[in-house]
Amino acid sequence: MGMKIRVLDPDTVNQIAAGEVVERPASVVKEVTENAIDAGAASILVEVTSNLSGVTEIRVTDDGEGMAPEEAVLAFQPHATSKIQDIADLTFIETLGFRGEALASIAAVAEVTLVTRPRGSGALAGTRIVVRGGEVVERSEVGAPEGTTVIVKQLFYNTPARRKFLKSRNTELAHIYRVMEDLALAHGDIAFRVVHNGRERMATQRSGGLLNTIAGLYGAALARSLIPIDARNPPIRVRGYISRPSENRGNPSGVSININGRSISARQITAAVREGYGTLLPKDRYPVAFIDLSLDTGLVDVNVHPTKREVRLSREREILSAVAATVEEALAGCDLAHEAPTESMQQQITATEPDQEPVRPIAEPEASYAAGHRALTLSDRQLRRTEMEGGENLLPTMEPIGQVAATYIVAGGTDGTLYLIDQHAAHERVLYDQIAARRDEEPESQELITPVILSLPPGESAALRDLIPDLAERGFVVEEFGRDTFAVRVVPVTLGTLEDTGAIREAISDLFTDEFRTAPDRQEAVTHVIACRGAVKAGVLLTRDQQRRLLAQLARTKTPWTCPHGRPTVVAFGKQKLDRMFRRV
Ligand code: ADP
Ligand code: MG
Numbered sequence: 001m002g003m004k005i006r007v008l009d010p011d012t013v014n015q016i017a018a019g020e021v022v023e024r025p026a027s028v029v030k031e032v033t034e035n036a037i038d039a040g041a042a043s044i045l046v047e048v049t050s051n052l053s054g055v056t057e058i059r060v061t062d063d064g065e066g067m068a069p070e071e072a073v074l075a076f077q078p079h080a081t082s083k084i085q086d087i088a089d090l091t092f093i094e095t096l097g098f099r100g101e102a103l104a105s106i107a108a109v110a111e112v113t114l115v116t117r118p119r120g121s122g123a124l125a126g127t128r129i130v131v132r133g134g135e136v137v138e139r140s141e142v143g144a145p146e147g148t149t150v151i152v153k154q155l156f157y158n159t160p161a162r163r164k165f166l167k168s169r170n171t172e173l174a175h176i177y178r179v180m181e182d183l184a185l186a187h188g189d190i191a192f193r194v195v196h197n198g199r200e201r202m203a204t205q206r207s208g209g210l211l212n213t214i215a216g217l218y219g220a221a222l223a224r225s226l227i228p229i230d231a232r233n234p235p236i237r238v239r240g241y242i243s244r245p246s247e248n249r250g251n252p253s254g255v256s257i258n259i260n261g262r263s264i265s266a267r268q269i270t271a272a273v274r275e276g277y278g279t280l281l282p283k284d285r286y287p288v289a290f291i292d293l294s295l296d297t298g299l300v301d302v303n304v305h306p307t308k309r310e311v312r313l314s315r316e317r318e319i320l321s322a323v324a325a326t327v328e329e330a331l332a333g334c335d336l337a338h339e340a341p342t343e344s345m346q347q348q349i350t351a352t353e354p355d356q357e358p359v360r361p362i363a364e365p366e367a368s369y370a371a372g373h374r375a376l377t378l379s380d381r382q383l384r385r386t387e388m389e390g391g392e393n394l395l396p397t398m399e400p401i402g403q404v405a406a407t408y409i410v411a412g413g414t415d416g417t418l419y420l421i422d423q424h425a426a427h428e429r430v431l432y433d434q435i436a437a438r439r440d441e442e443p444e445s446q447e448l449i450t451p452v453i454l455s456l457p458p459g460e461s462a463a464l465r466d467l468i469p470d471l472a473e474r475g476f477v478v479e480e481f482g483r484d485t486f487a488v489r490v491v492p493v494t495l496g497t498l499e500d501t502g503a504i505r506e507a508i509s510d511l512f513t514d515e516f517r518t519a520p521d522r523q524e525a526v527t528h529v530i531a532c533r534g535a536v537k538a539g540v541l542l543t544r545d546q547q548r549r550l551l552a553q554l555a556r557t558k559t560p561w562t563c564p565h566g567r568p569t570v571v572a573f574g575k576q577k578l579d580r581m582f583r584r585v
Contacts, residue, residue, distance in 0.1 A: 014078060014108035014134055015159060021105040024166060025055040025155060026175035028110070031102035032060040032150045033183055038083065038095040039064025039148060042206060043191040048176060050197060054169045055176075056153065063147040066118040069127040073139070075114070076131050078104040094297065096262060106152055107131040109159050113151040117144040133158050170466035177201060177459040181217055182263035185256055185290060188213050194458075199483065201458045211241060214290060218457055222247070222288070227334050231326040235296040236319050238326040242273070243288035245280040245331070251514045254288035259300055265309050269293075272320040276327025291323065382536050383549050386430045386494075391556030395570070400547035407538040409547045416575030423547075424538045425563035426554045431494055432531035432564040433557045439523070443475030444493040451487040452504045458484055460512050467511055467522075474526045494534045507533040531564055 022028060029046060036044045041062035049057040067075060074080045081100030106112055110132075117126030126144025130137050132154075156163040166172060173196060184192045184204045191206040204216045215223035226241035243254075255270045256263065273289050274281070281287065299319075301312035313319055398411040398419050409421040435443075456464060461484040468478050475492035488504055510516060510529045519525035536542070536550070554560045554569065563569050579585045 034096040036062030116148040174462040186258035237294040248285040272323040395555035418573040427535035445475040
């Protein structure tokens, strides 16, 4: 294009650099709040204002040390920092900031107002500075309390490309709440308050200790169930709280880690925590854990990424094995007896009674023992929903013999083949195919007699609010009422056993997994969730008739051999294979 190579002007350089630090409103909240923490604040108030177009204003007020007038101007200069003097200082870094980039970056892409008065200096007036697009547009003396207030407006007003990448308001709010949760967990000695459009969304007490912070953020019930950990193996100290194995998640987002008061994401440490649980957790499950690592500052290199979310560790292997060992020991010293899967569920081999002819009406369960009774009617309703006429039979003929572990159907084929069928995976396939086939139709819904009420932590409720339209398209009616409380009033017929509110809760909680959030096709992901949660579960007794109906339904799907996740639904042992296994041939 004939463009000459040239050195970019400072404004452009700052805008480009800003992109690395300031990705979205939550990055502003993080940087400005970290400055307040570094300034020794005892309490920090974060006020967020938004309208339908997104976050319009972020205001962070602290009671920290404040700044003198000349410092206040300097603070906006790129690479101006009071926290280090040279690279050697990085080895002993105790503050969250050190790059001197945040305020300059934010001010390059927004309008920032800073009001500050130094603590205990006797100065009567404070300083007010307004910087817009990197230019100081106003500077005055004002009356101000000790401490600092930073107000950020019109974020990305001059970088439309970045503005375009912002997600919906609720997603951005969810990121903000997550940032604040992480900061609160890492700084139990500071009282945090987060307010959105005048409503309090989060509040933690000062010096309440980590457990109190956890209770404030995620509820007293979770906090009470946690197991404390504390082990000192110089040069590292591992403290925090970990969940009992029964409290587990499908993704690692329940593991929060901070190192020397810095909240970080560190896959390898999460993996070490997971490793400590060993076989106490199924392979693809993660615990909830709050890990607080204290390390010699010389072992942690925080200067890896502008957002400082990642760190490099020296002696990493030692650190990881200390984490894993601490978790393992805490669990070993803890009475988890009641966690063991019940014998009856695991080892049960149920040979169901042969059917009496003629076949009973399907609504009447054959087995009558009390415990299984409710489950049986439930499965019956689940199976009846997916009963359909016609369709080609794509599985070999098989006759159910019974169930193993109330999870696998054992069936025999006419040619002597032995089949094991995963009842949940099989029904999931049936449901998935049916929902997918009716994708373009209005989904059939039913109103719940009593709505399912969900109380969610702020981050999750923002995410759910965001999903309401997608859910409506798939037959859910979810209404928000009150703070972080939702009522699920209508659900797709495929999900709705009227009394099984558990399935509905589970379906909703699936919407918060990373897998779901990052799914390229929301509608497809919702279909997966409904299929999984609407399907007959593992660990549920089925009558022979129910087993037979399930197999018949599976046979009429287009791909009966795998579930929607690609796992097998049916495993076959041919007669020849059986003969070989018994050394008959
Ligand atoms: P860094 O935090 O990496 O030093 P920033 O751009 O975030 O860089 O901030 C620049 C400087 O402004 C800080 O080093 C600090 O001296 C001053 N500063 C920023 N925010 C505050 C605050 N809330 N209270 C006191 N000083 C602050
Ligand atoms: Mg900073």
